[in-house]
Amino acid sequence: MDNILKVENLQVSFNTYAGEVKAVRGVDFELRRGETLAFVGESGCGKTVTAKALMRLLQPPFAEIKPQSKIAFNDEDVLSMGKKRLRQYRGDDVSMIFQDPMTSLNPTMTCGRQIMETLILHKGITKAQAREEAIKTLELVKIPDPEKRIDAYPHQLSGGMRQRVMIAIALACSPQILIADEPTTALDVTIQAQILDLLQELQDRLETSIILVTHDLGVVANFADRIQVMYAGQVIERGTVEEIFHQARHPYTWALLSSVPKPGRETKKELYSLMGTPPDLILPLTSCPFAPRCEFCMNICKERMPKETTLSDEHRVSCWLQHPMAPKVETFYERQA
Amino acid sequence: MAQYILKRISYMILTLLVVIAMTFFLMRSIPGDPLASLARALPEQTKANFYAKYGLDKPLFQQYLIYMKNLLKGDLGESVVYAGRSVSETIIQTSPVSAAVGGLALIVGLIVGISLGIVAALYKNSWPDYLVMFIAILGITIPVFVLASLFQYFFSVKLGWLPTSGWGKPQHMVLPVIVLCFGTIATYARYIKSSMLEVLGQDYILTARAKGLSEFQVITRHVMRNSMLPAITILAGRIVGIFTGAFVVERMFSIPGIGFYYISSINNNDYSMTLGTTVFYAALFVVMQLIVDFVYMLVDPRIRLAGD
Numbered sequence: 001m002d003n004i005l006k007v008e009n010l011q012v013s014f015n016t017y018a019g020e021v022k023a024v025r026g027v028d029f030e031l032r033r034g035e036t037l038a039f040v041g042e043s044g045c046g047k048t049v050t051a052k053a054l055m056r057l058l059q060p061p062f063a064e065i066k067p068q069s070k071i072a073f074n075d076e077d078v079l080s081m082g083k084k085r086l087r088q089y090r091g092d093d094v095s096m097i098f099q100d101p102m103t104s105l106n107p108t109m110t111c112g113r114q115i116m117e118t119l120i121l122h123k124g125i126t127k128a129q130a131r132e133e134a135i136k137t138l139e140l141v142k143i144p145d146p147e148k149r150i151d152a153y154p155h156q157l158s159g160g161m162r163q164r165v166m167i168a169i170a171l172a173c174s175p176q177i178l179i180a181d182e183p184t185t186a187l188d189v190t191i192q193a194q195i196l197d198l199l200q201e202l203q204d205r206l207e208t209s210i211i212l213v214t215h216d217l218g219v220v221a222n223f224a225d226r227i228q229v230m231y232a233g234q235v236i237e238r239g240t241v242e243e244i245f246h247q248a249r250h251p252y253t254w255a256l257l258s259s260v261p262k263p264g265r266e267t268k269k270e271l272y273s274l275m276g277t278p279p280d281l282i283l284p285l286t287s288c289p290f291a292p293r294c295e296f297c298m299n300i301c302k303e304r305m306p307k308e309t310t311l312s313d314e315h316r317v318s319c320w321l322q323h324p325m326a327p328k329v330e331t332f333y334e335r336q337a
Numbered sequence: 338m339a340q341y342i343l344k345r346i347s348y349m350i351l352t353l354l355v356v357i358a359m360t361f362f363l364m365r366s367i368p369g370d371p372l373a374s375l376a377r378a379l380p381e382q383t384k385a386n387f388y389a390k391y392g393l394d395k396p397l398f399q400q401y402l403i404y405m406k407n408l409l410k411g412d413l414g415e416s417v418v419y420a421g422r423s424v425s426e427t428i429i430q431t432s433p434v435s436a437a438v439g440g441l442a443l444i445v446g447l448i449v450g451i452s453l454g455i456v457a458a459l460y461k462n463s464w465p466d467y468l469v470m471f472i473a474i475l476g477i478t479i480p481v482f483v484l485a486s487l488f489q490y491f492f493s494v495k496l497g498w499l500p501t502s503g504w505g506k507p508q509h510m511v512l513p514v515i516v517l518c519f520g521t522i523a524t525y526a527r528y529i530k531s532s533m534l535e536v537l538g539q540d541y542i543l544t545a546r547a548k549g550l551s552e553f554q555v556i557t558r559h560v561m562r563n564s565m566l567p568a569i570t571i572l573a574g575r576i577v578g579i580f581t582g583a584f585v586v587e588r589m590f591s592i593p594g595i596g597f598y599y600i601s602s603i604n605n606n607d608y609s610m611t612l613g614t615t616v617f618y619a620a621l622f623v624v625m626q627l628i629v630d631f632v633y634m635l636v637d638p639r640i641r642l643a644g645d
Contacts, residue, residue, distance in 0.1 A: 055547055057543060057546055057547060083551075086549075087550070087551060088549060089549070090546070090547055090548065090549035091547065092549060095547060095548070098540055098544060099540075100540060103540040103541065104540040104541055104543070104544050106541040106545070106559050107541070107637075107638070108563055108636065108637060108638060108639075109558075109559070109562075114544075117550070118548040118549065121548065121550065153638040155638070170547075
């Protein structure tokens with residue numbers, strides 16, 4: 001499989017009154033054609049910022065992508081794209097679905113017009129043709145009665161329907177990459193499953209690569225091919241879904257996995273929850289960012305940043321426990337077994 | 338929809354009835370009467386005839402009923418102070434003058450205010466923003482009469498560009514309109530700026546940018562309409578502001594508008610004239626309010642009523 005997107009040393013900072021907040025600190029990854037890559041982590045660890053940076057949606061001068069960062073789309077440098085090329089890249093090559101369908105659609109424009117807008121912009125077709133296309137797209141995302149719904153305003157639709165409209169907008173021009181930023185977080189559980197099934201089906205049909213940003217590991221398990229776990233603006237562990245779910249090596253990944261409720265399992269034990277909060281990203285990080293919350297923390301963890309250790313083709317982890325001199329710890333699987 | 342309009346119109350009539358009743362009884366509760374100074378020197382019988390002519394000899398409540406009966410026939414009565422001058426005629430003669438000045442001030446105020454607000458929002462935290470906000474603060478804090486005298490002093494007395502006061506030529510309108518629209522400019526610049534900034538931070542703006550729209554398209558297609566919503570809400574208030582500002586401005590620039598007569602009729606205790614003009618203002622205001630609500634529905638689909 002070839003890489004469609006390659007990100008190297010991505011660094012994003014926010015300039016605030018309090019100082020420079022380094023939200024993303026050197027993220028590397030690649031996205032392959034047709035695969036689904038999930039960004040996982042708790043709030044404020046840089047998942048969404050990374051996703052937005054890929055489309056250059058962060059607003060300067062408040063947000064700043066550092067000059068040493070590299071984003072390559074099909075070997076084309078995204079960060080040096082001119083205005084015209086960038087507008088084409090957004091919407092036509094890469095598109096994005098946002099978290100809250102209640103607020104992500106313009107309330108004073110009909111759903112149809114919002115879909116047609118991107119079609120007219122990128123395909124250079126007439127209004128009438130765009131309307132036809134928009135109806136087809138609405139059919140594609142399984143909105144009943146598309147001829148009627150095309151003239152509906154967002155407030156006349158339910159949350160799930162609105163997210164379908166968002167997906168229709170995003171997929172209208174058959175982009176090569178779809179970035180889904182927590183696409184199901186604001187929806188109720190039954191609708192979540194429907195939306196995920198829809199995304200999966202459309203991915204198979206359109207051969208789109210998907211970047212899925214989420215904090216819900218349950219969503220990831222059924223949907224993603226590869227996972228990267230993010231913490232404090234860095235990728236701390238990455239691998240295939242099987243590797244992350246069954247052979248995770250980072251204590252933070254263990255903590256995330258332990259916090260997922262498992263229905264059906266008879267247990268009187270309280271659900272695990274990780275204490276503390278992620279580090280303040282204004283401060284420089286010279287040691288492992290997870291050290292203060294880690295139950296396996298060693299002296300070295302508080303002094304130096306761990307290097308990434310390669311465990312298999314896909315599986316890599318940044319943790320001092322991988323060092324040959326580190327004590328062998330009992331992982332959470334072994335404890336639960 | 339028809340039901341809604343019917344409901345609104347019946348509320349409007351109710352409002353007007355309350356306004357008329359309150360004005361009627363409040364006017365009569367002011368000590369003295371319109372004929373007091375005029376009739377002081379007259380013999381007792383002549384005086385009584387005078388009072389009888391205007392119906393002022395009857396009990397208060399009966400006077401009210403007579404007034405209401407005449408009003409239903411469309412008759413606003415005759416000025417008590419200036420014999421022979423009909424109230425309706427005065428309104429018909431003077432209101433176009435006020436409408437010209439007020440309407441022009443409103444239009445200029447809206448255009449300039451909205452444009453300044455957009456500029457301030459787009460150039461947030463740089464000198465155009467600071468300049469606009471400075472103008473806005475001046476416009477809100479300086480009372481109309483101070484502004485009017487300042488303008489008269491500089492542009493008429495010092496520079497001699499424009500006439501201080503009067504009516505009839507186009508240049509007579511320049512200063513009053515500028516003075517009158519200042520408040521609207523100030524209010525709108527501030528409102529539009531903050532509502533535009535709010536809209537710019539909305540998620541759907543991010544969606545629009547992610548579609549690949551240019552910044553200009555994002556602003557014209559997605560930001561403008563949504564940030565106009567609060568602007569429409571304050572429109573009714575601004576129209577009132579233009580009216581009340583006009584009382585002062587028409588006086589200071591000697592413009593023969595309805596506000597000019599309104600003030601003098603109150604000073605003269607001219608019952609019928611005050612009542613008539615109040616009814617006119619109140620009617621105009623409730624109609625404006627209704628129009629504003631309809632404009633709101635036009636711009637924001639969420640407010641369109643269920644079942645239409």
